[in-house]
Amino acid sequence: MSSRSDSNNNSTSNKNYRSRDKKEKKKAFRKQTNDYLCALEQFCRRAQNVDNMLENLKPFSTYNKNDLTLTLSYMKSELFDDSVRDEIFLIFEQNMREMYEKSDVGWIRKEKWEELFDSDARYILARGEDGLLHGFVHLRFVVEDNQDVLYCYEIQVNKISQSKGLGTFMMKVLELIAFYNGFSKIMLTVFDINEEAKVFYKNKLGYVVDPFSPDEEEECDYEIVSKVIKNNPKIDRPKLPEGLTLTS
Ligand SMILES: CC(C)(COP(=O)(O)OP(=O)(O)OC[C@H]1O[C@@H](n2cnc3c(N)ncnc32)[C@H](O)[C@@H]1OP(=O)(O)O)[C@@H](O)C(=O)NCCC(=O)NCCS
The missing domain is CATH 3.40.630.30 (Gcn5-related N-acetyltransferase (GNAT))
Incomplete structure (x- = not known):
């Protein structure tokens, strides 16, 4: 049987895990978003460079x-x-x-x-x-x-x-x-x-x-x-990460 302080410790460490998990998810999402926007910039730059x-x-x-x-x-x-x-x-x-x-x-x-x-x-x-x-x-x-x-x-x-x-x-x-x-x-x-x-x-x-x-x-x-513009399946274009919405 765990003591009251054990259960307090458990609940604190669960909270820590959850918050760490949340932070990591946020970080991963930020990275995905960043990668997507960089890829998008490059995609536009390539078109800009066409003679x-x-x-x-x-x-x-x-x-x-x-x-x-x-x-x-x-x-x-x-x-x-x-x-x-x-x-x-x-x-x-x-x-x-x-x-x-x-x-x-x-x-x-x-x-x-x-x-x-x-x-x-x-x-x-x-x-x-x-x-x-x-x-x-x-x-x-x-x-x-x-x-x-x-x-x-x-x-x-x-x-x-x-x-x-x-x-x-x-x-x-x-x-x-x-x-x-x-x-x-x-x-x-x-x-x-x-x-x-x-x-x-x-x-x-x-x-x-x-x-x-x-x-x-x-x-x-x-x-x-x-x-x-209708999607052109022949073009490999950056994919919008799941969960990233377009702001207005
Ligand atoms: C708007 C503009 C680019 C349209 O080009 P256009 O070659 O005159 O247009 P089109 O002949 O292909 O089509 C004309 C249609 O556009 C509309 N229209 C736009 N400007 C017009 C104008 N000055 N005179 C008549 N129709 C005009 C009408 O609906 C017309 O339809 P219709 O031909 O069935 O009557 C051109 O009129 C223009 O350069 N206008 C001044 C600059 C301008 O406003 N540019 C847009 C800035 S956001």
Whole structure:
């Protein structure tokens, strides 16, 4: 028969075991999470490093419709010369300046320039036979909310070429790039006042408000929309550890 102090000792050591066990489980979970996030970062980095995402999408590198005969190319922003940067910025400014001026962030040319031509920026450029730039997409492969995301930083179509299907075509090309590289979703940010673009994403392309989007109480003047990409079983991608949930 054990004495009272024996039973006290037993219960204390049981508690110690339980708490040690809990600590070890937590530690293992933290390690799994950490390993997963590192693997995810590497997964995105590998996609970032690809020189030409259109290499295996040759049938989608031309657009011939509604009087437009365009060739699409994929480029890292660090390869742009000054004239390409100027062309991109001009379309961006013509389309967006007014909206930025009305927004909370305002129009800060230098900041926007730096974002557009950051060394991580990747581009799809749509040019006519005469070399004129009709539209572009600025994209990056990033970890967002513990998920691998193809983030569409910008899609801009020159005013003269809008409503001719080019925006839809370039967004479809993005979906193909995401699918062939095993990415989980495409995400982008849109100003609340940009009604046409919201119609374009939501009604035309099937994007929905992302769980990561600020809620109404946060009083932001933009929303984040996304589209989940069908799983590509051919791609070996990092697996979300059991018990790790995506935060929003
Ligand atoms: C939004 C944008 C990329 C769409 O590209 P697009 O080539 O004009 O779009 P498409 O021709 O493929 O599709 C047009 C559809 O999008 C919507 N739409 C979006 N912008 C439009 C515009 N300026 N004029 C007409 N329709 C527009 C309509 O629903 C339209 O549908 P419909 O063709 O059935 O009428 C382009 O209009 C644009 O560059 N707009 C200014 C910049 C901008 O807002 N970028 C998005 C920032 S988040």
